[in-house]
Amino acid sequence: MDFSLSMEQEILRNSVRDFAENEIKPVARELDEKEEFSYETMKKMADLGLFGMFVSEKYGGQGMDYVSYIIATEEIARVDGSHAATVAAGNSLGIGPLYYFGSEEQKEKYLPKLCSGEALWGFGLTEPNAGSDAGNSKTTGVLDGDEWVINGSKIFITNASTTITSGVTCLCRTGTRDDGRPELSCILIESGTPGFEAREMHGKMMWRGSNTSELYFDDCRVPKENLLGPRGNGFYQMMQTLDGGRLSIGAMGLGGAQGCFELALKYSKEREQFGKPISHFQVNAFKLADMALEIECARLILYKACWLRDNDKPFSKEAAMAKLNCSEVMYRCANHAVQLHGGYGLMKEYDVERFYRDQKLLDIGEGTSEVQRIVISRLIGAL
Amino acid sequence: MNIIVCLKQVPDTESQIKIGPDGKSIVTDDIKWVMNPYDEFGVEEALRLKEKHGGEVTVVGLGPKRVTESIRTALAMGADKGILVSDEALDGSDSLANAKAIAAAVKDLDYDLIFTGQRGVDDDLGLVGATIAELLGIPQFSIIVKVEVAEDGKSVKVERPIEGEALIIESNLPALITAQKGLNEPRYASLPGIMKAKKKPLEEKTLADLGLDSAEFGEGARKLKILELTPPPERAAGKIVEGETPQEKAAELAKLLHDEAKVL
Numbered sequence: 001m002d003f004s005l006s007m008e009q010e011i012l013r014n015s016v017r018d019f020a021e022n023e024i025k026p027v028a029r030e031l032d033e034k035e036e037f038s039y040e041t042m043k044k045m046a047d048l049g050l051f052g053m054f055v056s057e058k059y060g061g062q063g064m065d066y067v068s069y070i071i072a073t074e075e076i077a078r079v080d081g082s083h084a085a086t087v088a089a090g091n092s093l094g095i096g097p098l099y100y101f102g103s104e105e106q107k108e109k110y111l112p113k114l115c116s117g118e119a120l121w122g123f124g125l126t127e128p129n130a131g132s133d134a135g136n137s138k139t140t141g142v143l144d145g146d147e148w149v150i151n152g153s154k155i156f157i158t159n160a161s162t163t164i165t166s167g168v169t170c171l172c173r174t175g176t177r178d179d180g181r182p183e184l185s186c187i188l189i190e191s192g193t194p195g196f197e198a199r200e201m202h203g204k205m206m207w208r209g210s211n212t213s214e215l216y217f218d219d220c221r222v223p224k225e226n227l228l229g230p231r232g233n234g235f236y237q238m239m240q241t242l243d244g245g246r247l248s249i250g251a252m253g254l255g256g257a258q259g260c261f262e263l264a265l266k267y268s269k270e271r272e273q274f275g276k277p278i279s280h281f282q283v284n285a286f287k288l289a290d291m292a293l294e295i296e297c298a299r300l301i302l303y304k305a306c307w308l309r310d311n312d313k314p315f316s317k318e319a320a321m322a323k324l325n326c327s328e329v330m331y332r333c334a335n336h337a338v339q340l341h342g343g344y345g346l347m348k349e350y351d352v353e354r355f356y357r358d359q360k361l362l363d364i365g366e367g368t369s370e371v372q373r374i375v376i377s378r379l380i381g382a383l
Numbered sequence: 384m385n386i387i388v389c390l391k392q393v394p395d396t397e398s399q400i401k402i403g404p405d406g407k408s409i410v411t412d413d414i415k416w417v418m419n420p421y422d423e424f425g426v427e428e429a430l431r432l433k434e435k436h437g438g439e440v441t442v443v444g445l446g447p448k449r450v451t452e453s454i455r456t457a458l459a460m461g462a463d464k465g466i467l468v469s470d471e472a473l474d475g476s477d478s479l480a481n482a483k484a485i486a487a488a489v490k491d492l493d494y495d496l497i498f499t500g501q502r503g504v505d506d507d508l509g510l511v512g513a514t515i516a517e518l519l520g521i522p523q524f525s526i527i528v529k530v531e532v533a534e535d536g537k538s539v540k541v542e543r544p545i546e547g548e549a550l551i552i553e554s555n556l557p558a559l560i561t562a563q564k565g566l567n568e569p570r571y572a573s574l575p576g577i578m579k580a581k582k583k584p585l586e587e588k589t590l591a592d593l594g595l596d597s598a599e600f601g602e603g604a605r606k607l608k609i610l611e612l613t614p615p616p617e618r619a620a621g622k623i624v625e626g627e628t629p630q631e632k633a634a635e636l637a638k639l640l641h642d643e644a645k646v647l
Contacts, residue, residue, distance in 0.1 A: 008577050011456050014417070015572040049574030062574045072574070 005067070012068055016075040019048055020083075028080035031209035032354050035202060037162060038209065041083060046117020050076070050087050055099050059107055060115035066244075067306045070251040077255025078262075081358030082209030084255060088248035089158035089210075090114070094121035097169050097186065097241050101229040106188065113166065122160025122168035122198070124215050125238050127153060132371050134171070135235055139217060141172030141187050147221045148172075148187050150195070154215040156365075161198035161213035165191050168198070168215060171234050184234035188226040195220030206358040243316050245366045246323035247309070250302045253326030253362045257298065260330065260337035260355050261291045268340050278340070287336045298322075298329040317379040324372035327362035334359045384438040384495040384536045384556075386429040389485055389515065390422040390457060392450045393505040407609045418453040421500025424562035427569040428530055429498055430461045436536050438495070439463045443488055445473065445481055451585065458580035459572035465585040472590055475602030478506075482514035484600065487593040490519060494557055495536065501526045501561040509561070516559035523559040524552055528566050532556075 005013070023044050031038050045051070053069040055061025069091060077084035095114050098106060098121065113119040130136045139152025150172060160168050167190040175183040189196050197216045204212060229237060265288055268279035278284050302325075305318035334356045338345035345352050363369045377383040394400065395415040403410045418426075429440045440462040444450040447469060454465040468488050473481070489497065497516070502509035509525070516523030529542035539558055543550045544565075572580075590597050598604065624639065626632035641647040 007452055007455055008581060010452060011459055011572055011577050011580075012574065014456070015459070015574075015577070019571045047573070048571055049576075053574060057578075062578055064574065064578065068574075 005071075008064075009068055009071055012064075013071050013075055016048070016050075016072045017078070019044075020076050020079040024076065024083050025079045028082070028209065029348065029351065029354065031082065033208075033348065035204065035208040037086075037211040039163070042086065042117065042120075042162075042164070045076075045083065045087060051090050051117040052095055052111070052115025053091055055095060055111060055115050059099070059111035060113075061095075061099075061111070062115075065306075065310045066247065067303060067310060070247055070302065070306050073248050073251035074255035074258070077252040078259040080209065081252060081256055081355070081361070082207045084252045085158060085207045085210040085361075086120075088245070088252060089123070090117075090120055092245040092248045093123035093241060094159055094169075096244055097123065097228060097237055098188075100240065101186070101233070101237050103225075105225075106228070110166065110188075119164050119166040120159040120162055120211075121166060122157045122213065122215070123241065124154035124157050124160070124168045124170035126156050128155050132368060134238065135182070135184065137171050137173055137182070137184060139170065139172050141170075141174045141185065143174070143224065144221075146224045148174075148224065148226065150187065150189065150217040150220040150222065152217050156201070157198070157213045157215055159211050160215060161200045162211045165198065165211075167191050169228060170215070170217070171238055174231060174234075177232065183232045184238075185231050186228035186234045186237050187222060188228055189217070189220065189222055193220055193222055206361045242366055243319050244309070246319040246372075247302065247306055249362055249366050250298075250305070250319070250322040250326040253323070253328075253330040253359075254295065254298050254302055256355055256359060256362070257291070257295050257326070257330040257333040260333040260352060261288070261295055263350075263352050263355070264288060264291065264333075264337035264340045267344075271342075284340060287340060291333045291336055294329045294332060298326045301325055317376060320367075320372045320375040320379070323362075323366070324369055324376070327359075327369060330355075330359045330362060384432065384436045384532065385493050386432060386438065386440050387489050387492060387494045387497045388422065388425045388429045388440060388442050388457065388462065389489075389497065389499040389511070390426070390442055390444050390450075390453055391419045391500070391503045391505075391511075392416045392444065392446055392453045393419045393503050396420070396504060402612045402614065406611055409612070416449055416453070418456055419500045419503050419505075421502060421504070421562055421564070422498075423500075423569040424564065424566040425498030425500055425560075426457045426460055426462060427567045428560075428562060429496070430570070431567065432496070432530070432532055433461075436532060441466065441492060441494075443468070443485060445469070445485055445488075447474075454585060455580050456572050458583045458585070459576040460570055461576060462583075464583055467585065467587045468590075468593070469587055470590045470597065470600070472597035472600045475605070476600045477605045477607040478508050478510035479514060479606055480600045480604055482511045482518060484590065484593065484595060485511070486515045486518035487595055488588060489515075496532075496539065496556060497521075497559040499559065499561050501563045512559060512561035519559070521557050521559055522554045523561070524554065525561040526563040527560050528563050530560060530566070 052061035053064045057063045141148045141150050173182045174185040177183045195218045198213045201212045269277050271278045302322040305315050305322045308315035337352045338356050395417045398414045401410040442457040442462045442465045444454045445468040499512035524541045527541045531540045540553045624632050624636045
């Protein structure tokens with residue numbers, strides 16, 4: 001067994017950590033407060049090369065392995081969930097489906113700008129009435145001559161309504177299969193197509209510095225060639241995408257937990273009560289010890305899942321486990337971190353307050369914790 | 384123009400430093416090693432000059448194998464090639480010996496400028512840069528915050544801050560410059576840069592490769608001996624100056640500075 005990272009992965013971690021500390025940390029609190037997506041930090045993240053990390057150099061990507069991508073996401077999440085969300089969704093959900101399922105023409109057309117971070121791309125799966133039951137999507141795509149006519153709506157779509165968003169991948173019901181179940185296909189819809197509107201959503205509890213949208217399709221017509229991969233493969237493509245996406249949500253949980261732990265450890269060693277640092281009280285020291293332990297275990301399962309993926313081995317079960325575990329570890333770490341901060345932890349002036357809110361998405365997005373348990377239950381043969 | 388940057392690997396400034404059982408060295412087990420921050424300014428300046436004037440940037444490091452990571456980081460930032468001087472006989476060498484090894488490694492290279500950090504943030508001696516220049520017989524300028532190379536690439540104008548003023552010095556090339564904070568803001572190693580760095584050449588040299596006698600290096604050859612390391616004294620609690628009005632507080636402060644601190 002070899003638990004050591006490669007030298008490139010170590011350099012990557014150091015570089016992204018420095019970047020996150022210097023460029024993102026100073027603005028994260030204000031962007032959260034204003035509920036604002038920053039084009040300035042987006043540009044800086046793009047220049048660093050945080051988009052298209054696992055895409056081959058042929059399409060403008062970095063040609064790195066999945067472990068590297070996960071380390072980079074983890075390091076951004078260690079400082080801010082919103083920015084990590086922009087990176088994770090940009091790579092796993094925006095770039096991923098185009099890269100893995102797109103035709104050569106589609107890849108050449110869209111990927112270079114997405115990999116350079118000049119553009120973002122959304123992934124339209126969830127609908128107002130189709131969340132965990134994603135197979136029950138109501139948005140329709142009807143072939144009319146040489147065009148798909150799309151009608152319906154999507155909700156909670158990350159990166160879909162920025163001024164640099166160039167389009168979305170949308171799961172549509174394109175017919176009925178022989179067994180009577182809906183035929184689902186993914187269709188690419190460019191921003192600005194008549195009949196397509198992406199509306200930014202506000203009033204979020206978490207990830208307030210990231211871009212979240214509702215998508216509306218009203219007789220929106222796109223060329224027949226905008227189908228992604230074979231017709232009827234939509235649900236499979238979405239599930240494949242989510243397997244990878246789960247690893248990036250795992251990275252957000254792991255990085256967030258690490259961030260909470262470091263804030264809590266630092267504060268506990270500085271804050272004095274009853275004449276000594278509060279970390280010297282066993283009740284608090286044990287919380288910190290538990291956090292360190294859980295983070296170590298979470299990192300092992302997440303990196304193992306990425307390693308399986310990098311080595312072309314099945315990783316669905318481990319990806320679900322990593323997503324579930326990392327999310328819940330961050331939940332416990334954020335909870336401990338706020339508790340250790342006492343009254344100050346309830347104030348926006350302290351970053352743990354934001355981590356505490358940002359965590360909650362991880363239990364819900366890209367398959368709720370309950371859905372992860374279903375996935376694992378099925379893969380171990382219990383359900 | 385061709386530029387050489389010398390770099391040292393030092394403990395991360397956030398590392399907790401513990402003195403070893405011998406009382407003369409630090410415990411290195413838990414230390415995270417990073418490129419000396421002052422050397423990073425040197426790497427950045429070299430890259431900017433290369434972008435403007437063309438040429439190549441060569442990074443030279445000295446120490447155990449782990450220093451490779453810092454050299455690769457500089458290559459990821461944009462440097463072209465690396466040299467690691469690595470030899471067990473170097474362990475425990477002082478600044479003079481280290482400078483000798485580096486000077487031997489660079490003397491036959493084609494260079495116009497050499498950058499080093501103004502000092503390493505570990506031992507804080509600031510000796511290696513000046514010693515290399517002396518050994519190579521080239522001018523050296525220490526603690527520099529601004530570097531301007533003439534259009535023809537034949538001379539350089541540098542700025543060193545002194546007591547609130549700036550000393551401007553001009554020199555022919557080649558020359559050695561030791562970089563000070565304020566010279567620039569070093570870039571991050573970008574992800575594409577990290578991938579490119581994998582393919583850049585990195586040569587490893589022993590003392591024998593450089594034609595040096597290992598007896599002149601290591602603990603036994605030290606001219607500068609460390610007798611003892613002690614942690615800095617613990618900081619005493621601060622004092623809040625009492626007084627009703629600003630004038631009273633100022634008078635009390637002056638009195639304390641004179642009678643207690645004895646600095647006035």
